[in-house]
Amino acid sequence: MTLTQWLLFFLVVQVLHGLGTWKLYQKAGRQAWEAFVPVYNAVVLMKIINRPWWWTVLLFVPIVNLIMFPVVWVETARSFGRNSGLDTLLAVVTLGFYIYYINYALDVHHIKDRSLHPKSAAGDWVSSILFAIVAATIVHTYFIQPFTIPTSSLEKTLLVGDFLFVSKMHYGARLPMTTVAAPMVHDTIPVAKVKSYLPYPQLPYMRLPGFQKIKQNDIVVFNWPVDTMLDMYHTDKYYYKPIDKKTNYVKRCVGLPGDSLSIKDGYVYINGKKNVLPDRSKIQFSYDIQFKGISTNEQAYDLLNRYDITDGMGLDPETQKLFVFAASDEAVSRLKNHPNVESITVRKDSLGEANSQIFPKDPGYSWNNDFFGPLYIPKAGATINLTPEVLPLYKRAITEYEGHELSVNGNQISIDGKVATTFTFTKDYYWMMGDNRHNSQDSRYWGFVPFDHVVGKPVFIWMSWANGKPRWERFFTTVGGSGKPVSYLIPAVIVGFLLFGWSTYRKKRKKA
Structure with a gap:
């Protein structure tokens, strides 16, 4: 859906809300028109149901709002005396339209100072679980996401069995594009082995400001651009996935937007200079x-x-x-x-020995794992000359990532029905590779990674296992930096005990 379509959808929802609640607003001592004013009506509703104003923010956070809307429906019903289990069930299964019945068919009264404490242990348990999920989803989506290293493509820097914390804040947290999805799982619900999301509707790509740009040799987590996998281990070439539900990959960014990249004898050259990796990494x-x-x-x-x-x-x-x-x-x-x-x-490929699996997978390019390029990495605002010879390098970027229709008639290239001899990119692209040069599925096989596919930056290894045993020396170590990684496990344990003790002391003091 486009921004215009989302705006129209939002306005329709506001009208539906107003029509279904205006009488309830009046019974709560408010004005009927307040039920129709976007955003403001939610702030007023929070006062009516005796909940904090910041709940309004949660109603507009994708994924989190899927939890908050049913909670607000139930809270609205209870604020007007509808407290039974049947009322709760009807409020949820009718997607809030049970409020229409309360608004028009029942003679109810607003309970201004109703108790907000659950009336049973089960209710208290459900309430705690729901808000724990909300808090964890916000952290997972906008701040830090746990991630596991499944392959050895970055061996020596990141090992199979490392458990990472990936920062969403460094490059700017990407807002969820898939609006209907299970919280805190990626593309598949564990055990059930079914999709964790509905592919539509989709929000346009948006990203919060970050405090750092991707630098050369940064290790980056991103969505695999050519993903058509049912899950991490089962391929289905007809399986469509939204960008933010594509498989998470982790590689090293060796090429930045605007760079010219070559691979000679297995080593990467950027703008004619050999790429030098950080001292912790090993080719x-x-x-x-x-x-x-x-x-x-x-x-x-x-x-x-x-x-x-x-x-x-x-x-x-x-x-x-x-x-x-x-x-x-x-x-x-x-x-x-x-x-x-x-x-x-x-074991290295020879110069001129073509590999049909290597990007751009075109007979005009005799590139392989160890001899590749030169290749220009597109930058937002940069213009290239389009020729039939160059087209294989940028065809996917133009059609799949930039969203244009492209056709070729002989030597004539048309974009969106118009003859084109040049093309100007609107996105930044990156070149991602593994340090394990002969055992890594990376950009040499599928090409560029657009910035809208970037997830975040690995910053911390909080746990590491190999062959069913812990690698204690890797617990609580940083991903970046120079020199031998240092474990901060003991300081972390001490801080954990101190926090636990302080929390226990406060609870006992409050109870007393």
Whole structure:
């Protein structure tokens, strides 16, 4: 839905609200017209139902309002003496239209100073759960979101089994675009294995101001642009997902809007200069390792583990070679000197050796994992010349991300029915890659990431597990920074005990 359509929908809702409540406003000592004034009518209603004014804000927060509207319907009914379980049920299942019945068909009186305390333990429990969900949803959506690392594409910096806190505030929290969804779950409801949302209606893309722009080599969480997956592990190419419900990915941003990017022999070059990663990160490639004096997988794995090489496929008993998914230059240079290692050969593609899976997946480009580009990364406001040769690089950005219709007739390119020789971008785009260069699904396979797909910035590892065991040294460590990560687990535990003690003391003092 466009902003105009949302405005019309909002005005219709205000009229419906006014028609269904104006008599109740009068019985509460207010004026009938107050029931029809947008936003102000909600502030007045909060006074009528004896609830704080800031509840009005929650009514306009996507996802949170799905919880708040039923609460307000029930509270409105109870403010006019309709307290039974049946009244509560009718208020919810009729989507608030039960208020019309109270407004027009019943002779009710406003209870000005009614008690707001639940009349049963069950009611108290439900009330606590609802507002815990509201608070958690607000934090999850606009401040901090928990995230788990499922793959080894950023191995050495982020490990499989790391549990992160991702800041939504650094780059600006994106308002939910999907307006009808279950709170605090992504695209699928656990256990039930069904969609957690309705794809329509959709809010236009909006983002709150952030205090930082994406910088080169930042680790970024974003929605996978080409996602058509039923869930994280099951693909269905016909499965449509809204932007904010696409699978969450985490990669390193190596290319910024306006940059020219190339990959030479597996290393990234930006504007002609080799990209230098932070000292905590390590570029990794795949290798064939020839052993001597080693005949079992266990012996080979034990040797590799001692050199911090943990990704292996298995030992071939005939060739005595082990295919290793990922190893850093540093680990390989140390391993070469081991007496049980005959040779180590890196697995890299050759210059000009085309890979049909590599972006832009066009026969005119003989690019691969290790030799790629040069490629211009679009920037908002930048104009490019459009030719049939250049078009494969930017076709998806023009059609899917910028929202234009594109057609080609011979050498003639048309956009929205008009012949075009140039195109001006309205969005910023980024190039995301994993440090594990031969074992990472990244921009080399699906291209640019628009800024409206960006979720946030990982800032903190609060827990880490491997093989069913905790990695204590990674608990409460920062994602950024230089030098060896330092665990703040003990200070965090001390602060937690202090807060718990203070809370317990206050409760006892208040009770006394």
